[in-house]
């Protein structure tokens with residue numbers, strides 16, 4: 001690994017999903033600016049991200065977001081030594097907007113450029129504004145699009161231990177929240193609904209024995225069946241004249257289902273992560289991705305882990321560009337740069353470039 005000066009400053013862009021983000025990070029760890037324009041309100045009424053609308057909104061928002069990030073850097077562009085952008089995984093149209101903008105800016109200013117894997121970036125959120133984690137480490141990346149358990153022996157040295165075979169964890173939170181009438185994004189809504197619930201009936205766990213893979217679609221279907229059974233039962237009861245045709249779910253039932261779903265997900269995630277940390281002699285466990293914001297997951301992992309657990313502050317768990325700059329720093333330090341022909345890779349895997 002080359003020694004990069006601690007003042008090496010990277011401007012990074014992130015547009016893989018529904019956040020338009022730009023950040024400036026010095027020395028791979030010191031966040032000087034971290035600007036995130038969320039499109040959440042725009043997608044909310046559709047119950048999820050609409051890819052075409054996301055791409056168009058990135059185009060509208062990118063320039064002001066980059067200007068705001070550079071505005072926090074004395075000397076603006078003159079203080080930037082390199083440029084980075086997420087090139088996968090993610091929505092292809094959305095990725096293209098940030099990748100092309102970043103390449104154009106780097107080319108025009110004669111700066112080195114590197115494409116960054118979004119999953120790797122989530123992991124590197126754990127290096128920002130803190131002491132660097134110790135290798136080897138086990139990383140659990142849990143977001144709306146991904147569920148990945150990986151071993152990192154060093155910078156850039158990834159072994160994929162397991163991943164989801166169907167829905168991502170965040171996606172399962174979002175879908176179950178919709179089934180329960182809790183709205184979008186589902187993660188925070190389910191966490192809030194589940195808070196304080198005790199003694200509710202449990203839901204099954206999908207262990208997929210002898211594998212670090214995950215599955216969440218069966219659990220989602222289990223929730224759907226419980227809701228349908230309950231609605232069928234209520235439909236048979238005599239109802240007051242003029243009552244709504246589809247009565248809302250009983251709030252107590254919703255809270256219990258939210259709790260049981262969250263407990264099932266957290267139990268499987270924590271059990272597999274702790275097992276992997278033991279087996280590979282990890283010095284630390286790092287959590288990453290939007291679902292790392294889940295308080296129950298943090299609490300249970302900290303309780304059962306044999307080694308220290310870290311997770312980024314809330315603002316760095318969800319999609320942002322500071323984490324992209326963090327990952328880019330270690331790629332530049334390893335002598336990696338991308339060519340101007342770098343394309344987006346919507347299904348990019350962890351460890352692949």
Ligand code: KG4
Pocket residue numbers: 017142143144145146169170171173174185186187188191289290291292293294295317318319
């Ligand atoms: O990393 P992220 O911002 O975007 C992706 O790359 O997907 O993650 C968003 C996901 C959403 O599915 C959201 O429901 C989930 O993270 N999430 C949570 C919580 N906060 C956000 N899931 C569980 N508990 C939370 N507190």
Ligand code: ZN
Pocket residue numbers: 118122143144289290318319
């Ligand atoms: Zn993400």
